[in-house]
Amino acid sequence: MPISEYDGIVARSSTTSDVFNAIGEAHRRDILDTLIGGEKAVGAIVTDLSLPQPQVSKHLRVLSEVGLVRSRAEGRRRLYSLEPTRLRPMHDWLAKYEQAWNDRLDRMDDYLKELQQQGEPQ
Numbered sequence: 210m211p212i213s214e215y216d217g218i219v220a221r222s223s224t225t226s227d228v229f230n231a232i233g234e235a236h237r238r239d240i241l242d243t244l245i246g247g248e249k250a251v252g253a254i255v256t257d258l259s260l261p262q263p264q265v266s267k268h269l270r271v272l273s274e275v276g277l278v279r280s281r282a283e284g285r286r287r288l289y290s291l292e293p294t295r296l297r298p299m300h301d302w303l304a305k306y307e308q309a310w311n312d313r314l315d316r317m318d319d320y321l322k323e324l325q326q327q328g329e330p331q
């Protein structure tokens with residue numbers, strides 16, 4: 210059997226060693242969104258997202274490993290909070306594309322203004 214046929218059968222291990230890969234999973238982004246409002250216990254995140262507790266814990270572990278969330282103990286509970294500064298590499302990378310997009314929109318705006326001026330009665 211060619212190796213490409215195994216891809217659909219065997220799940221590949223996820224690469225989550227950096228911020229880019231860690232936030233590539235939708236549930237992890239949802240967890241980050243939930244933590245924007247402040248520190249939360251696992252149970253609150255489970256309730257907010259309607260996900261099973263083991264799944265939330267797994268995703269929190271990945272997010273912790275790359276430094277996007279931190280946890281602290283409060284009695285028997287662990288409270289998680291967002292570490293937004295760890296998103297800086299993603300922000301810096303996206304900034305180049307945001308600038309390119311804005312430049313294109315500015316050119317389109319200039320073109321539309323030019324068309325409007327050409328269409329105005331003389």
